[in-house]
Amino acid sequence: MEVLRSQLRDLGRPDAQTLVAVLKACGSVGALKDGKAIHGELCRSGWEASTPALVTCLVSFYAGCGGSGMADAQLVFDSGTRPGLITWNALIAGYGCQGEAVRGLEMFWLMVEQGVVPDGATFVSLLAACNHAGLVDECDxxxxxxxxxxxxxxxxxxxxxxxxxLNRASKAT
Known part of the structure; x- marks a missing residue:
């Protein structure tokens, strides 16, 4: 946060890399209030939707906050420009981490429908979410x-x- 304050004081407007770094730091320590303040500043200054890295970072930040964070992550996702694979992966992983495997799957199929090709990370997130939700047939x-x-x-x-x-399913029967 000190780097951000310094750039605001000295330059008037921080660069995208600084904002991404500060948002990641807020997410890693659970600083929801600070992250939301940065998001508000991004919206006021016109940064948010114009920079894919910031949109992805905001999606990841809110997805990691738990509670109503996924609703905020979805709003950020929906407000950005056409999302790329990394942004989709952040949203899908967020739903999986929050125990919303079915919603993550819905987002996956929407992503595919929109012509975005998934990668290995996409499937790790989906398979892990389905594993935790007990959706063995969906894993298959x-x-x-x-x-x-x-x-x-x-x-x-x-x-x-x-x-x-499969192990989880065999123990359940």
Whole structure:
């Protein structure tokens, strides 16, 4: 925050890299009040929707805040310009981390419908969310989509998510 204050004092307007760094710091320590203040300043100064890195950072920030944070993350996401893969991944991962696997899946299919091609990180987030939600059949479906539709070679993280989901399902029966 001190770097931000210094840039505001000396330059009048911080650069995008500083804002991203400060927002990430706020998110990592759970400084919701400070992060919201920065977001407000971004909106007033016209930065928010014009910089994809800031939109992604804001989505990640709010998604990590819990509670009503996902509603704020979705609002930021919806207000930005056409989101790229990294922004979609931040939103999908946020829904997964907040226990909203079904909403994360909805966002995934919307992303695909809009022509954005997922990557391995997209599927790690989805598989982990489905694992935690006990959606074993969805894990199986996602695996097939990942490998056969998008040609993504599974990583250890993908295998781990599916194995955990199968183990969880076998213990439940």
């Amino acid at each position: 479906r996602l695996w097939s989509v990942m490998v056969f539709r998008f040609g993504i070679r599974p990583s250890m993280n993908h295998y781990q998510c599916v194995t955990n989901a």
